[in-house]
Amino acid sequence: MSDEFDELVSDFSRFYILTILYEGPAHGYKIINYFKKRVGKEISPSLVYPFLQKLEEKGLLTHTRKPVGKKEKKIFELTEAGKILCVGLFKRFAKLVSITIEPSLYVCAHCGCKVYEGGHHEIIGEKETTFCCIHCAQSYRETFKQR
Structure with a gap:
């Protein structure tokens, strides 16, 4: 696969991570599992966790530590700014989908x-x-x- 294709898929993966977070708080493992169930594709933790960290650094995401089973996990949640970003991205994506299916x-x-x-x-x-x-x-x- 070309680097360009890998980057495109990676960008889609990031977009989908945002959709999962928009639905509600989630820990990294939950994001990885949801992604696999819904998209039918494995996503690497090496893509998920650095992306979550970048979102947090930009003030789009926060985390709290909560016990999940026997472990304590970081539960990530979009901030208000993160939710606003998602709504804007979803609108842009909806326009793209509309343009794509309109001829059909x-x-x-x-x-x-x-x-x-x-x-x-x-x-x-x-x-x-x-x-x-x-x-x-x-x-x-x-x-x-x-x-």
Whole structure:
């Protein structure tokens, strides 16, 4: 793999660590396990812990020590500034996702809602027409008949 790809994956990993922390406080091992469960990819502690340390140095994260089982662990939690950063990143990511899937969306001919997958398709007036559901298709057909 190229260094560029490794850096890209690493940046995604950091972004996902932030999403886990945004959901609530977590210790490093919990972050590593959540990451593996949700992304299906191992994440190295050598990426997680230095990133957590950098976030803490920048005032975006704090930690407290709490007993977890027989051990005492650092529980990391986003500060208010960290939460604000996450919200901004999530909005930027949402825009990126929207731009990516927009070409794959269908628009319901009746109500105008956007449909990503599935939907209901019918031939009306020799033209394939897309609807979000059968109810919109029925309503559209009734309107089409009245024309």
